[in-house]
Amino acid sequence: MPLDASGAWYPSISPKQLEIFNCSKRYLLVSGPRYSSKTIGVLHRLVRHCWETKGGRVGVFCKTIRNAKSGVWSDLTDLIIPEWEENLDGFEITVKPKVDGVTKMNYMKVANMHGGETEIQLHSLDVDHDIEEKIKGTRFSMIFFSELSNFKDSCVFSISKGQLRLPGLDYHRHQWIGDTNPAEEGTTSWIYKLWYEEPFQEDHPDPEYAEQFQIIESMIHDNPYLSDHDRKDLIATFRPDPELYDRYVLGKWTASSTDSHFGKVFKTPLHVVGNTDSPIEDEWEVILPSDNCTELIGGWDLGDRNHAFHIMEKVRTMNGVRWAVLDELVVLHADVSLEDFTGEAMDRIEQLESHIGRPVRWTHWSDMSAMNRFRASGNTYDHRVVAAASDGKINMIGAPKFAGSVRQRVKLIKDLLMLNRLHISAHCHRTIDMMKFLRKGKSVGQYVVNDDNKHSFDSLSYALIGEMSADLEISNDPKSGRLSLTSVPI
Secondary structure: EEEEEOEOOOOOOOHHHHHHHHOOOEEEEEOOOOOOHHHHHHHHHHHHHHHHHOOOOEEEEEEEHHHHHHHHHHHHHHHHHHHHHHOOOOOEEEEEEEEOOOOEEEEEEEEEEOOOOEEEEEEEEEOOHHHHHHHOOOOOEEEEEHHHHHOOHHHHHHHHHHOOOOOOOHHOOOEEEEEEOOOOOOHHHHHHHHHHHHOOOOOOOOOOOHEEEEEEEOOOHHHOOOOOHHHHHHHHHHOOHHHHHHHHHHHOOOOOOOOOOOOOOOOOOHHHEEEEOOOOHHOOEEEOOOOOOOOOEEEEEEEOOOOOEHHHHHHOOOOEEEEEEEEEEEEEEOOOOHHHHHHHHHHHHHHHHHHHHOOEEEEEEOOOOHHEEEEEOOOOEEHEEEEEEOOOOOOOEEOOOOOOOHHHHHHHHHHHHHOOOEEOOOOOOOHHHHHOOOOOOOOOOEOOOOOOHHHHHHHHHHHHHHHHHHHOOOOOOOOOOOOOOOOOOO
């Protein structure tokens, strides 16, 4: 059991985590690559604040509640707090993690050394600018933003730090912490500018401003608990891409230089399975459903002259979930009705079900516009047209859509590609082209260029984000690109 010079207990942490643990600067940024154990150090600092602060209130902010519960909140409740409870007399959870019945906010309370309680709140923030409404009227003694690079607007800092003023608590006892991988914007990121540049400007109106800021960089070699296998796996994952290697292995603030969203992470030999070398479609090698397949996922993007449909399988393995893109149906710039497009989609569905040889459960995700766009010409909604044309077999669910959701869908696909958990059947040429050529928007508010590739991106990503939020050569002729019965392993 670690003890300091005075005999007081402190957690079992690395020297770099101890540096974080002891940092009391008002604005702390913990930056570094993946697997550098940044967050664990921050969480121990957070619990120390709870223990030492009389009547404190801590706000933990994550991009989504799902990410929080599987990440930082889980680490806090399952790893960090139990270590403190076991080793520090008087420390305990006084109110176990629960959800407020009115606000739906996750929270818990822990004992402090003064005989009172400190509250820890968990907040999700899908839209950066929602922060003002989210925390209006709430004051904090500590604020922690997990994975800060997920937040693209500096308002999350400027607004939240204004609530860092708990009554009765000394100014210097308050603290704002963010942990982050270097952002894809590199040195143009608001995070970099705020911590690495702005405080140190010679003409800054407050000469003591810089004294409030602290940067702690935690690198892979600072994590003594990282296994040699995990270290080698991390290096192998990102070595093909120098920019990603810089950010996620070396912890450098290197900006992305490509106009293509996935151009640097999508690797045909790694992510495309099978081949279409033969001029005879029946001889193509493609991905088919696994032998134990019980569920297939559909993704839809419906328009007036452009439609896209994807079929995927969520493949569960010992190493986690992988996604297999089994088939695509894409119609561009063609007068194909929703009824006819649905009919072609049903042909693909029935073909796969025939191969499996038994019924499977289907989940179909679409853009919310398919659920609420009323077409006066047919006096109905898109999802009802599809349901009717499929004899009730296709019932769509609206995928989450919010300000910044396009960016989140791009990031989701990037993450899956980097982890080698997304594989595309070789005959899905539209999807492969999208991975190679989906471009970044140039105008304000346009994160993805609205060209032909966007329809495949939307269809695929609606299904992925929908599922994660809940747990062929194709031409303009939708009849092309039949699946063969030659399966290839993924």
